Amino acid sequence: MATKIAEMQADLRKEAGRLGFATIGFAPATDDPLRTRRLQEWLAAGHHGSMEWMEARADVRCGPQSMWPGAASVLALGMSYAPKGDPLALAEEGQIARISTYAQGGDYHDTVKKALKALARWLVAEAARRGLPDAELKVFVDTAPVMEKPLGEAAGIGWQGKHTNLVSRTHGSWLFLGAIYCTVPFTPDTHHPDRCGSCRACQDACPTDAFPQPYRLDARRCISYLTIEHKGPIPLEFREAMGNRIYGCDDCLAVCPWNKFADLAARHKAFLPRAELAAPALADLLELDDAGFRQLFSGSPIKRIGRDRFVRNCLIAAGNSGDVSLLARVSTLMADADSVVAEAASWAAERLTAAI
Template sequence: MVNAAEIALLKHDLAAEAARLGFAACGIAPAAENPQMSVRLEQWLGEGRHGSMEWMENRLDHRRSPQGLWDEARSVVALGMSYAPARDPLALAQVPDRARISVYAQGKDYHDTVKKALKALARWLVAEAARRGLGAAGVKVFVDTAPVMEKPLGQAAGLGWQGKHTNLVSPAHGSWLFLGAIYTTLALDPDRPGEDRCGSCNACQIACPTDAFPAPYQLDARRCISYLTIEHKGPVPLEFRRAIGNRIYGCDDCLAVCPWNKFASSAQAMQAFLPRAELAAPSLAALLALDDGAFRSLFSGSPVKRIGRGRFVRNCLYAAGNSGDGALLLPVQALLHDPDPVVAEAASWALGQLCA
């Protein structure tokens, strides 16, 4: 027979251990399917708004619910780790010779940091469940690389709510949370789901430079600068290149303007996520000169590394073309005959913009 008092105490101590390991938010969600979430996911995929991210549809059944991925799961421990920035993410918007890298990618790769803490917390949970006579707890940990719907689970666990920009918004940490999850066979009491507090605010919708939100709470990834600069292979469609501005990896605009960020404090951010000096405001001229070896060296331990030198320099060339900076003519010209045809095409476009 399950000891309800011991389960409640375990849940309390779990939150304390999560905080000790660096998690700013912790909550419990049920592992059963949420029919409304499944319908929204199917509709989004059916309309092709996931672009070329075919993995989203390839494992649809696993994404419907935690039990769709692991039928033994009974509860989900949803967790958030803060990466709240100390400076305004939009500060470089008017500095055209500098590149803008999304806040989350200016420090160490969050996958490594979050997963290490998740594994430690999962080990603690298994040991504590056994010590308290609650049986052998099964656990699985996930950080962004498995078919797990972290944002809806975060809302279901009370960490916050999915805002009009579709990202999770925390009333305490704003839009700056890396999300992770522990699936467990333990039947933990779920927390109250987060309540939508966006109200009439539409700041994120207005801020989007490519109109990637066809409606509040809906995202068309094919128009999103984060998708275009990170996931999209090949040339970026001409209609979006000017709007990219000097963003070379991701985009923070819809997150940065959220009023709830006034409650977020950079003091809560993990040390690992603090920006590396060379990535906070990098020179476009220097980035354009990177060969493959230099690119790999500069972005060692960074999530930027995964897109490869070609896609990265492609993005830098779009930023150069948007800069109006004549000093970038020579670095751009040097890439006109790059072995990567996508880079060469981007260089030709950038040169045309600078010479217009």
């Protein structure tokens, strides 16, 4: 049986590549005491902010065995969304809104999950065809209580860098991660060593000092968290540092030296940037009502934050822009039905008026 499993594992790697995954690795389905301790410390410090779901199922996040004692192996997979250009190129263009690289194309949840399910079906069928015991499995991408980054490190596809994201020697910091837990006892790959060394580029690049220490992120200070997960007013202390970032932040990822080795040929076509999202004008985005927002961001991960939170972000960017031509539209939004939007508009209007 071991020979059949080894042959299927080799073919599984090929099938993953055919389905669009840039990398795949195998890890034992064991819990990780070190990662569990770090998660508990992170939660105890309140660094998860308002992401209650991180705390609600913390026991399950300890590892595969905590979720499913029947699991024998973990397949860790990654799809590349490596950008062709410099994600920081528009940093000084106040009239242009900056959207994180990962959100300029199609919604990764849909693309990755579809491919994971196809790979899972292939695995089940192949196990049966080769006379192996029935393969049971569970498929995960982002929305489940699964620690994809530590699992990716355990499976050898990269390591969790000082910015807490996975880093690959082949794909840099640009991987969407997914996982499959299964009952087949595949041979584990070698745990990936940490290659950050003494580098602290990601720590130094953070505009809001969101890293209290290497390998530890305080989400409450992170622009990605503030623009995506945070539902209330943006704290005043972070507004100027946001600059023209309206959805996510690439700074800590973009400066990673390993990105110079990123294989652009491995980038999945579903994540190529849409022209209207690569460098959108703030003036246009401030005009969006709910229907216009839904139409523009159909099929985009941005759609999930809703029009109000999105326009709030755009207003902060407008206030930072110094572009007084935006003042008329900003002033109109001071009467918006959403109180958070109205407050952000008042702040932006005050900033722009001062620039006249």
